[in-house]
Amino acid sequence: MFQDLSKAIGIIFTLLLMIVLVIFGTAFYVSTQSQTTAPIQEVAVVSKPAVELTDVQKQGKELFNTNCASCHKRYKKATGPALHGVTERRDKEWLYKWIKNSSALIASGDPTAVKLYNEWNQSNMNAFPQLSNEQIDAILAYVEIPK
């Protein structure tokens, strides 16, 4: 009688232990699953949206690539200075004159133009008399896009 009772208690304890193990096992499995899937979801959300150019900036990009890119880069020196930030260094009217015909501006004795020309070892920039002020504005809008 007494032996039967302790046997029954032993069986009940074993069953309880198994139930507890199954519950913890399941809980552990679920927690590892959610840990591995969470970072993947974050990566998908964080992905950077592509920068959309405005129509003017697109026009400026084309003009820049066909006329200026052989000597200028936007963010680095090349044959000529980096053009990003040029609208802060120079006045708009000065930029129109310079880009349309830099040698004429230098020849006129404009101090900024003469200084710049000498700083760049008197290398010559092409003249672009065919560009309108609007087209020059578009080029400048493109070069001033933040890096």
Ligand code: HEC
């Ligand atoms: C053949 C090479 C060449 C081409 C093409 C060229 N540039 Fe230049 N650019 C230069 C050089 C070199 C200078 C530095 C001044 C100098 O030596 O004349 C310069 C200077 C400038 C400056 C003055 C920068 C400052 O710091 O003030 C501007 C603005 C400029 N260029 C814009 C343009 C634009 C816009 C185009 C295209 C429409 C263009 N350049 C095409 C060579 C070039």
